């Protein structure tokens with residue numbers, strides 16, 4: 001018998017189920033319990049950078065909106081720094097870069113306000129285009145799905161982004177790119193996430 | 207330029223062992239059928255976007271948030287079996303995961319959730335909310351005081367019952383460690399029958415989600431205790447670390 005490796009093994013994932021809001025967004029579940037809920041203010045009041053809204057819907061394999069999704073966002077500030085000790089540099093006071101978003105129970109639409117992140121230094125000194133990291137859980141999703149949202153007005157940066165370029169099928173790269181428009185003078189990015197089908201969003205094993 | 211060693215906090219994470227996690231498509235858990243991606247995921251080596259993650263502090267929570275017996279009580283204690291759930295959050299190297307946020311949610315003793323979408327006929331308990339949160343200490347230790355949740359029926363096959371369980375959400379220090387799982391209770395006969403439990407392909411990985419009765423940690427004449435350790439992904443040692451950034 002060879003020697004034993006004594007690593008522990010990661011705890012297995014289980015679905016967040018239909019009542020994830022109770023734990024992670026109890027106000028949405030219909031009751032107030034905590035003094036403060038976490039993750040509703042991603043950028044804080046002092047962040048520099050363009051104020052944007054991001055919205056979309058998660059669509060299942062039938063083509064129906066998924067109405068009980070919870071998304072988490074993790075993003076850098078306008079200088080490409082994350083709010084973390086190894087985040088690459090300082091961030092503005094109050095900038096957390098993390099948010100929690102739930103869908104409307106009737107329509108499946110979700111939206112959040114934040115600032116547009118800057119480019120982020122990637123592996124081997126290659127710059128990554130501005131992006132949001134997203135994590136998606138819901139009933140029927142056995143393990144959280146990771147994806148990234150890029151910005152369609154960053155075509156030049158996207159063209160050299162090392163992560164986008166890992167995707168062999170060029171046609172699928174478009175699933176990661178949000179479309180910019182304006183509403184009431186404010187920039188809005190649309191990002192629909194498709195769990196299945198020809199236009200299935202690219203998910204990452206990170 | 208020579209290889210540069212990185213402090214531990216910046217080392218890359220071990221890859222996730224997908225063999226112990228449920229695959230996306232598990233037809234016996236019917237909701238997964240239309241919600242499971244079919245293309246292969248694209249494997250990404252860690253960049254700063256994956257290795258960092260949100261940091262939480264004691265300002266984010268209230269000290270009573272980990273006591274589900276009192277954190278929603280209006281006019282007395284909730285009904286049901288009083289329990290303590292405690293343990294450590296560790297990584298795969300058995301190092302404690304310190305100062306990390308642990309959040310839980312659960313049904314009450316009747317198997318009913320306080321959620322506007324739950325209309326099971328089990329009674330709501332006016333003194334029980336069903337959610338709690340805490341931050342691990344320097345040893346990765348956490349504890350909650352709560353009520354043992356009841357089993358409840360759910361629409362999958364016509365007669366499926368979830369074993370008693372508590373949903374658990376944990377962060378770690380990098381976004382790659384983000385995990386939601388469920389805690390089950392030792393001795394529950396519904397565990398091996400549950401299509402959601404059985405999405406996990408690895409029997410040992412299922413065992414690892416079953417909290418063990420811990421008589422030494424009970425409070426005599428008050429609360430019974432269950433021990434539940436949570437393991438998040440570990441990091442490489444610093445010795446032969448490749449440089450992630452260069453210039």
Ligand SMILES: [Fe+3]
Pocket residue numbers: 017019313368371373
């Ligand atoms: Fe549940």
